[in-house]
Amino acid sequence: MNRQSFLHGALILMISGLITRIMGFVYRVFLTRIIGAEGMGLFQIVFPILGLVLTLVTAGLPLAISKLVAEAVAQNDKARVKRIMAVSVGVVSVMTIILTIAMYTCRGFVQHHWLSDPRAFPTYLVMIPVVSIIAVSSLYRGYFQGLQDMSPTAWGQILEQTVRIISIWILAAYFVQFSLAYAAAAAMMGMVLGELCGLLFLIVAQRRRGRLDDVLPEGATRSQESVRQTLHAMGEIALPVTFSKLIWSLLFAAEPILVMRALQAAGFATATATTLYGQYSGMAIPLLVFPTVFTGSLATNLVPSVSEAMAASERYRVRIRLSQSFTATAMVAFPTAVVLTMFSGPLTHYIYKEDSIGPILAVMAPFMFLLCLQAPLTGILQGLNKAGIAMVNSIIGGVLKLVLIYVLAAKPTIGILGVSMATVASFTVSCILNLWFVVRYVGFTIRLQALTRVALASCGMFLYMQVITWRQNPLSFGSMMLAIVGGFILYFGLLCALRVLTTRNIRRVPRIGPLLARLVSWMPFAI
Template identity: 80%
Template sequence: MNRQTFLHGALVLMISGLVTRVMGFVYRVLLTRLIGAQGMGLFQIVFPILGLVLTFVTAGLPLAISKLVAEAVAQNDKARVRRIMRISVWIVAVLAILFTILMVVCRHVVANRWLTDPRAYPAYLAMIPLIGVIAISSLYRGYFQGLQDMGPTAWGLILEQTVRIISVWILAAYFVHISLAYAAAAAMMGMVLGELSGLLFLVFQQRRRGKLDDILPNADNRTTETTRDTIRAMRVIALPVTLSKLIWSILFAAEPVLVMRALKHAGFSTVMSTTMYGQYSGMAIPLLVFPTVFTGSLATNLVPSVSESIAANEAFRVRIRLAQSFTATAMVAFPTAVVLTMFATPLTHYIYKEGSVGPILAVMAPFMFFLCLQAPLTGILQGLNKTGIAMTNSIIGGLLKLLLIILLASRPTMGVLGVSMATAASFSVSCILNLWFVVRYVGFSIRLHSLARVAVASCGMFVYMQAITMRHTELPLSSLMLAVIGGFILYFALLCALRVLTSRNIRRVPRVGPWLSQVVKWMPFAI
């Protein structure tokens, strides 16, 4: 196995993430058109429970594996890697069995006390097998990320989405004729089948390209680190992450309960509240978080990369990573914010056949930069062993969100728009706090001139799209496509003209860089 560079690994995950995100949209669109916004609401109501249980089961170990395996490989310590994986597998296996049994035993309590709509109960039952599958898969992903080999993770995600789409197409299409409750459960079963296929693929890849004897052939089979030291190192990383995810999962699990009760307090019925929550969480949020596929890939690579840099006493490389992440985030977030803000209603109409989702999305879209930047900043803090700070900032944002949901969504004049405002405020505050601490520990390494140029290119894109669409009261699909596609082409050209992108830095992109740099050379002023 060849270890990948930071740029190469990030690119692999970005490409696979883009593919899986597009496939995820196909999945969402297909599911939405099969079961509607109300069915999506039933599907989404049980998800916070899954996140809460997985927080206990995985116990922050995937991140610990990624960081510690990267350090051990850099130190040529094969025995330490084996010990890290052995301890992690035992812990996760025992916890997965215990919580699976607990979810079965407590199913009636959850149905009566937690689920705000009783029709979500079949989806809850179908979700239970996911616990063990996702938990074990996360360990394999952490292992490959620690090796800085992103290929298995990338292909595994694509396989998961493929199986999920096919399963939904078959199962949900059949069960929707019985009831919405069973259709939502069928969609959850499709997720189970997808995750299981991804796990089997990762197991196969580990045996084919992840054997330690091939990765570290000259390493000693003994390590100077004791078992107690290994457990302590894992605990130092995993405990703050677990606490952060636990508190965040509790906050996330409380979200649908508070949203539903706030909407009912505002005068909406249970059915209408479920529909509105489905529009927010099942339709608007997936569109909003689409660009995070790029910055999320950066964050995944930043943890082992920053850890390796700190272990090698090369702090200047961390500052370089910060500058790269900031510019890359702006290049993705600025134009996406323009598109989603301008065309929120027509986009949701043509994608979901639900134009009423547009205002929900338009409230959050202008804050896209903070949403996209949050993950890379968290990755840097985790790589710097400042997971507690990232945890605190995440908790502050989560508590702010719940407070604003109570205050805003319960107003009849705001309703679900208040939930959108609370979400935007939450991730913006968390991001600003993360940025303050990263600058404090790493230094100010942000290229403001690059950000200004990206902003100018985005403004040019906005002017073009405004000119194309200003004569239409109801935007036809052809005009929308012309505005969006033409806008992104103009944006790319402006980035080249302003020398944010040049043939020289494009050439550094693995594999596709040389031929893509030839395209950039045709752009004005790009050298």
């Protein structure tokens, strides 16, 4: 097992996340073309229930595994790693059995009292088996992340998405001829098959490259830490995360119900409200969160990295990681916000063949930086053993979102746009709170110079795209792609000219760094 550096591990997760996110878009585009926005609404309605159950099943253990395994490996404590995994497997196994039985037993209650559209019930039934698969997979992912070996997680995600896309072509396309309800259920079956293949891959990877005897051949077979101390350490991390996810899952589960009720109060019929919610959650949100594949990868890698640094009493490394994450977030979020804000209408038209999604996306896109920054800040707080603070901040944002949905979406003049406004307010408040606490505990100073340079490069990109698309209405697909691709090329050149990207920092990127450094050296004013 090759232990990877922070940058190497983050890069692997970024690349795999980018691939799987693109594959996920392909998945949703095909699914939308097959079952439409109304079918997507049925598919999305059951996801809050899945999130709630998974929160109870995993109980925050994947994060605890990642953090504690990283600490144990740094201390060469093989016995502690074994104890961590044994306790985690036991807890997850018991919770999985209990909640899987409960989901099936309470199916009648869910159908009549929880699902805002009864046609989503077949999708709910098909969803039940995926709980146990995802729960076991999360333990393997936490283990590999604790070892700071991100390759198995990356390849597993790619395999999972591949199986899901293939299953749509076969299952959803077949069952749509019977009804939308069965087509949405078939799409959920594709998710089950994908998760199962991903789990099998992780099991094989653990046997081949993650055996503990190979990871810590000289590790201590007797830990100085007692079982009680290990349980306390796991609970200290897992419980705040569990409560945070539980409350957030409850809020998320209440979201489709509240959105549907609010839209109905605004005068929309049930089928129309389902379609609008499908446009928001199944089409606009995936486009909005696309850039978070980069910052989410940073957050995943930050937890074990920060934990290891704190275990070694190297607080300065935490500040370095935060500085790297902050600049990287700006480099991704600023240009993406420009593109999604300018081309929200044309993008959604050419991707989904739906013209009504653009305004929903345009409300949220300008606040991309705060959305992307939220994950790294949460990861650092969790690595600092401040998961409880991240929990409270997340809850505050979630409650605010529901309140604003109730207030705004029920107004006929606002409708589904009120849900977008509530989403922006939610992640903005949570991000600002997280940033305040991180600065308080780490002593980080925001590098305004770097942010200003990235902002200038984004402004240059914006002006270029304005010129290319000047007075083109409607905007053709070719002109849009010319503006976007050319804009990103110009953005890259400006980052080099403004010395945000230099040959020195690019060369540190594992494997492809030297090649990229040569490319950067050809840019004007680059160093």
